[in-house]
Amino acid sequence: MEDNERKNVEKFSCRFIGDFFVQKPPTSFQEAVEVYQSLPKLLEGGENAVPVKVWLLPLTCLDSTAAKLVRQISIGLVQKSQSVLEDFSDLEMRFNDALRTQTAQQFPQIGKKLKTFKQMCSEFKLEFQQTLAEKLPSIRGGGEEAVLAEILRKTCSSPFNSKDLNEWMDCKERNIHCDVSDRHDDKHQDHLISNTCTKKLQSRAGCVFCLHLAGSDEPYLSTLSNYLQQTPKPDDAQDPHPPDQWYNSREGEAMRHKAKLFSDFAEANEENKNITFLTVGLTNETQKGASIYLYTDGFLVNENFEPPSKPATVTGSDINHNSVTLNISPPRFGAEDITSYSVECCVSGEDDWKQETASKAEEVTVSGLSPNTEYMFRCRAETPVGAGPANEVRGSIKTLPCSPPGKPNVESISREISVSWEKPAELGQDVHVLSYIVGTPNQTNR
Numbered sequence: 001m002e003d004n005e006r007k008n009v010e011k012f013s014c015r016f017i018g019d020f021f022v023q024k025p026p027t028s029f030q031e032a033v034e035v036y037q038s039l040p041k042l043l044e045g046g047e048n049a050v051p052v053k054v055w056l057l058p059l060t061c062l063d064s065t066a067a068k069l070v071r072q073i074s075i076g077l078v079q080k081s082q083s084v085l086e087d088f089s090d091l092e093m094r095f096n097d098a099l100r101t102q103t104a105q106q107f108p109q110i111g112k113k114l115k116t117f118k119q120m121c122s123e124f125k126l127e128f129q130q131t132l133a134e135k136l137p138s139i140r141g142g143g144e145e146a147v148l149a150e151i152l153r154k155t156c157s158s159p160f161n162s163k164d165l166n167e168w169m170d171c172k173e174r175n176i177h178c179d180v181s182d183r184h185d186d187k188h189q190d191h192l193i194s195n196t197c198t199k200k201l202q203s204r205a206g207c208v209f210c211l212h213l214a215g216s217d218e219p220y221l222s223t224l225s226n227y228l229q230q231t232p233k234p235d236d237a238q239d240p241h242p243p244d245q246w247y248n249s250r251e252g253e254a255m256r257h258k259a260k261l262f263s264d265f266a267e268a269n270e271e272n273k274n275i276t277f278l279t280v281g282l283t284n285e286t287q288k289g290a291s292i293y294l295y296t297d298g299f300l301v302n303e304n305f306e307p308p309s310k311p312a313t314v315t316g317s318d319i320n321h322n323s324v325t326l327n328i329s330p331p332r333f334g335a336e337d338i339t340s341y342s343v344e345c346c347v348s349g350e351d352d353w354k355q356e357t358a359s360k361a362e363e364v365t366v367s368g369l370s371p372n373t374e375y376m377f378r379c380r381a382e383t384p385v386g387a388g389p390a391n392e393v394r395g396s397i398k399t400l401p402c403s404p405p406g407k408p409n410v411e412s413i414s415r416e417i418s419v420s421w422e423k424p425a426e427l428g429q430d431v432h433v434l435s436y437i438v439g440t441p442n443q444t445n446r
Contacts, residue, residue: 073139073148080152081132087162088125092118094169103176107211107281113218114172120224124160127228159223168220205275205385206295207305209262210282211255255289258306261333262292265307269386294385308334308381308388311341311361316393321371321400321426328379330361331388338381338388348374348396357382372401372428401431408438 014032016025020042026032095118098104104111128151135147155161266277294305309331318325328341341358345366358364369375378392406422419438427433 073136074145077145077148077152081148084128084152084155084162085125087165088121091121091165091169094173095121098169098173098176101176106279109281110172110176113221116221117168117172117224120221120228121160121165123228124224128155159220159227164220204297206293206298207262207265207275207277207307207385208293208295209259209277209279210291210293211279258290258292261307261309264309264389265386268380268389272386275386296385306334306336308338308383310389310391311379311381312391314377314379314391314393316377316397317363318365319397319399321403321428322369323365323367324369324375324377324397324399325363325365326377326379326393327363328358328361331381334381334383334388337383339384340382341379342382342387343377343379344390345369345375345377348376353378369399370428371399371403371426372431374398399428402427402433405436 009029012029012032014026014029016022016032016035020039022035022038022042024031026035095114098114099111099118104114131151132148135151139145139148262277269275269277291303292305292307293300294302311331312329313327314329315327316324317327324345326343328343330338341361341364343356343358343364343366344353346353347370354368356364356366364379366377374396375398376392376396378390380390381388402424403426405424409420411418411420421436423433
């Protein structure tokens with residue numbers, strides 16, 4: 001060793017840990033080397049030796065791929081067998097992810113089908129593994145590989161082939177991801193897992209989003225069940241797609257539109273104790289998509305209620321010292337049940353909203369404002385059961401600094417005219433009149 005290395009080694013501190021009985025425990029690097037050199041002598045005649053324990057682990061604990069490589073079997077068949085098992089493992093992860101979604105938990109019809117599908121796939125996978133366990137020893141002992149090839153062929157031609165299983169799962173995942181339960185905030189409504197809504201509608205009004213789901217019978221699931229029971233039928237469905245997927249059609253777009261209206265309406269009435277919002281999944285073979293039911297005092301009054309959207313436009317026009325005129329356009333949706341409009345304003349930067357009511361969407365003048373003050377304005381449609389979402393005027397609107405001066409009093413004296421007027425009755429905060437503009441149709445003087 002070089003000098004600098006030797007200096008570093010001298011700084012080492014060592015400690016001996018082992019089954020050997022050493023005379024003097026080493027503390028330095030040099031002593032550790034000496035102990036290492038003396039270890040063979042410490043065994044003496046072997047009377048101090050102990051048997052070595054060895055633990056054997058399956059290869060699957062170290063390398064799952066290596067564990068499945070079997071001697072005397074062609075790599076192609078091994079890889080196909082491995083692919084079948086891995087496909088089922090991937091499906092199992094997708095099952096578990098889907099079952100954890102809000103949709104599967106809130107709508108039992110969807111969760112029940114997923115659990116049934118998962119159970120049948122697990123049963124088929126177990127049977128496949130048991131068959132391999134029975135046949136592989138004979139193949140390794142010199143049997144024909146054709147037995148394994150036939151097992152794989154039957155698996156790929158069965159209803160449990162990877163392509164059909166994944167297509168069915170794709171359909172269910174699209175169903176889940178376009179569901180209403182993922183499109184609004186849960187704090188605004190409860191979820192009712194029942195076909196009877198009126199028991200929870202204790203308030204004066206109730207708004208229920210009904211998602212119409214297909215019944216429990218699904219041909220592809222029946223085919224899988226019959227195959228496991230070894231009772232295949234000639235009319236068993238081989239297509240994993242349920243007929244007429246509503247979430248890929250116009251009904252799906254209409255459902256998403258209704259879900260948005262329902263969610264916005266629920267959010268706008270979050271503090272309204274007189275209305276309850278529920279979502280419910282109904283098994284219905286005749287209707288598709290979704291409907292919004294409206295209840296009053298526990299009785300169904302409208303099976304196709306359309307909550308109002310926010311007013312299309314709200315703009316400010318005529319601005320005075322104590323009033324602002326707003327131009328309001330009616331909402332694009334839900335105008336049928338609108339009874340009035342609520343126009344609200346507050347000082348910019350504050351949250352104390354004052355409200356005025358207008359009978360229809362037109363020019364609405366908000367009065368009683370303070371001069372030289374910035375205000376925020378918004379407007380929403382009102383229905384008999386609640387208010388719709390608000391549309392706010394973009395930016396703030398500032399009122400004029402003061403009211404107009406009094407009416408001019410004109411007196412003619414010889415060739416001169418004397419004009420007098422009252423000063424403005426209302427002045428904004430920190431507003432001072434510096435001068436007035438006096439004019440005639442042809443002339444203006446200060």
